[in-house]
Amino acid sequence: MKVMIRHSPEIGLSVYVPKKDLEEPVVEAEREDLWGGWIRIANGWVLDLPEMAADTRLPVTVNARKRGEDE
Numbered sequence: 001m002k003v004m005i006r007h008s009p010e011i012g013l014s015v016y017v018p019k020k021d022l023e024e025p026v027v028e029a030e031r032e033d034l035w036g037g038w039i040r041i042a043n044g045w046v047l048d049l050p051e052m053a054a055d056t057r058l059p060v061t062v063n064a065r066k067r068g069e070d071e
Contacts, residue, residue, distance in 0.1 A: 001066060003047065005034070006059035015041050015064075038067065 004016040005026075013026040013034075022043070030037030035052040047064040 001064060002061055003064045004059055004061045005049075013039075013058075015039070015047065 001017060001019065004018070005013065006016070007013055011025045013029075014023055015026060016023045024041040024043050024045075026039050027042050028040040030039070033054040035049055035054065035056065038046050038048050040046050046067040048067060049064055050062055052060075052062070
């Protein structure tokens, strides 16, 4: 699924899912630089993120995979 990851001063890292019109803060991340690991957002979803350069600038739209969902 396509998601946009961005950073805001009020929330910190957040994920926006356009198809669901859902925006949730990131509450846990496997890796400090995000890319190639998983993140957990406030609604409980766990998303696997693609490998990308550590210095990738935000906001960025990526194709993430929701764990527990066959695509």
